[in-house]
Amino acid sequence: MIGFELSAEQKQWQQAARDFADKEIRPVAWKLDKGSDEACFWPLMERMSKKGFLAMGVPKEYGGSGLDFMTMSAVVEELAVADGGMAFTATSNSFLPLMVAGTDEQKRTFLPLTSSREKPGLAAFALTEPHAGSDGASITTTATKDGREYVLDGEKCFISNGNIARIYTVLATVDRGKGLKGITAFLVPDHLDGLERGRVEDKLGFRSSHTGTVVFHSVRVPEGNRLGAEGDGFPIAMKVLEVMRIVSCGAVGVGIARAAYESALRFLLTYSNAKKLINQQALSFDLADMLASIEASRLLVWKSCWMLDNKIPAATMSSITKFYVSDMAVEVANKGLNLVGLYGVNEDYPMDKYVRDAKVLQIYEGTNQISRLVASRGILSC
Ligand SMILES: Cc1cc2nc3c(=O)[nH]c(=O)nc-3n(C[C@H](O)[C@H](O)[C@H](O)COP(=O)(O)OP(=O)(O)OC[C@H]3O[C@@H](n4cnc5c(N)ncnc54)[C@H](O)[C@@H]3O)c2cc1C
Incomplete structure (x- = not known):
């Protein structure tokens, strides 16, 4: 049912x-x-x-x-x-x-x-490097085994909470010759010697979320902090992204689009000049399109969540949700900005913020091109 x-x-x-x-x-x-x-x-x-x-x-x-x-x-x-x-x-x-x-x-x-509810810390997930974004297999951060420890060397960039996290999940290679099969995940608390928090990004959107570089200079990580076995890092990262693409991108995208729609509606119903225009079909049809897109996108998010909750493999659905909802959020936010006009660039109707935030959704958690690649591979492998 x-x-x-x-x-x-x-x-x-x-x-x-x-x-x-x-x-x-x-x-x-x-x-x-x-x-x-x-x-x-x-x-x-x-x-x-x-x-x-x-x-x-x-x-x-x-x-x-x-x-x-x-x-x-x-x-x-x-x-x-x-x-x-x-x-x-x-x-x-x-x-x-x-x-x-x-x-x-x-x-x-x-x-x-x-x-901890009293003193919360933030977590970071560090995969991306200056020369390895979409192609995770080409990461160069190394984890060299030394007795009961691994020594981490390398640089991660554009990491959410990268400069403020209390704990990092770091993807590093134990053997570059093994490609994806060498990638391994480590839990790295921020207090370890050699961990340097680097540049903070001044970015287009999601500006309330910290994004930064973190550098590992011979950081010694106990063997017990390894997640899974050596070589398990890439499947772990893919599972994490499967969830993030649905919740962090899909649900967030529906929320941003709703913000744009609700602001546009409020503007058209309250601003006196706009009230005269609201019965123009060019404007009211846009509102109908915006709401239709939001409702359809929420169904995608909910179906994907239902799959996750029922432990149904959701890699293809999560990628579809990611690119569909983020593209929708950009389109709806743009429509909102067009509807509100000049009032859409300040705090009252912050449409420009919604456009900028929505745009970021198309890039992180794997770009929308990569999401389409993952989805099409899923479809063709059926
Ligand atoms: C706000 C923000 C937060 C982020 N947070 C994190 C984080 O917490 N942790 C983390 O590890 N990373 C994070 N990232 C990095 C993000 O995941 C990468 O930006 C993303 O993976 C893309 O990598 P890239 O930007 O290096 O693009 P590139 O890989 O350099 O790609 C450039 C362009 O080529 C396209 N492209 C590349 N390969 C293909 C292909 N095979 N087929 C078709 N098109 C292709 C891409 O889609 C893109 O358009 C964050 C990024 C942003 C903007």
Whole structure:
């Protein structure tokens, strides 16, 4: 039986997220967009953590909220209506690599670093390098075995939370000659000697989410911090991206598009000149198209979440969700900006922010070209 009604508990989470987004995130979203503001960012993180929005996917036994992906996507959409970057920061903190491949001991040791409600830390997932973006197989960060430790050397760039994380999942190669089969994942706490936080990106969109470089100068990582076996790193990364493309990109994209649609509607219903125009079909048809796109995209996100929650392989669906929803978010935000006109470039109707945030969705978690590549390979291998 198919149903679209959220359970009572899911509705509670959704409402809590909507209230939090309205009261806590929306009032500071424009300020955070203007530049990283530590005085504003960390207190907001603490309040998000207290509400259970920072470790949503972490089971309760490890201090998280224990949400399934369906509930998580409902929460994330609401947070993203207020600010895409903050919603993304929340999703990236469910410490997916550890959830995918960690041992119980690793989970007990490392999850409290990010799931503490009193003093939350952030997690980072470090795959991309200056010369290795889409092609993960060409990473050059090395992990050299030395007794019971690995020595990490290399540089990662454009890492979300890269300059502020308490714990990193780092993808490095134990043997470049093995290509993908040499890539291995390591849990690297920020206090280890030789870990240097580098340049912070001043970027187009998602400006409330920190993005930066992190450099490893002979960082000695205990063998017990290796996730899975040597060579398991790439499958772990792909599983993490499978989830992120649905929740961090899909649900966030629906939220950003909704923000643009709701702002456009508010503008057309309240601004006196616009009120005269609202019955023009050129404008009202755009509104209808925007809402249709949002509703269709949410169905994709929910179906993909249902697959994740039911442990159905979702690599193809997650890639389809990623490129479809992010393209939709860009289109809807652009339509919103066109509808609102000059009022769409300031805090009242921040359409330019929605356009910029939506654009980032097309690039991260694997570009939309790569998502189409993954999806088409999935289709053709059937
Ligand atoms: C805001 C933000 C946050 C990010 N956060 C993280 C993070 O937390 N962790 C992390 O590891 N990375 C992160 N990234 C990096 C992101 O995942 C990469 O930007 C992405 O993988 C693309 O890599 P690239 O930019 O180097 O593009 P490139 O790989 O250099 O590609 C350039 C262009 O060529 C296209 N292209 C490449 N190969 C193919 C192909 N085979 N077929 C068709 N087209 C192709 C691409 O689609 C793209 O358009 C983040 C990026 C951004 C913008």
